[in-house]
Amino acid sequence: MSTITSIESCATSTCAFNHDGCTAFAITVNGQGPKASCGTFVTLDARAGLPTTNGKVGACKRLECVHNSDLMCAAESIEISDKAECLSYEIR
Ligand code: SF4
Secondary structure, three states: OOOOOEEEEEOOOOOOOEOOOEOOOOEEEEOOOOOOEEOOOOOOOOOOOOOOOOOEEEEEOOOOEOOEEOOEEOOOEEEEOOOOEEOOOOEO
16 A cells, blocks of 8 residues: 545534544544444544644554455545545445
């Protein structure tokens, strides 16, 4: 894997890391069943993350996704929904 997957957009405005985009250094994607979820999502009443919106996917536990490679994401970028779900998740 030669690139790190960017979070192109995130619509979960209730997340402490969301400031017009993802400010986390890197997120972990997990979840169960038919949806893949952002495991970094948190609703604490605090400002979290970096001053810039350059969030990346650090790890992904959804091995069955077509974009998963060695528990990392090989997609060029992903989008996160307003329910903290990975919209690029696709079962092999
Ligand atoms: S596209 Fe697939 S591999 Fe990439 S973060 Fe989403 S669920 Fe994980």
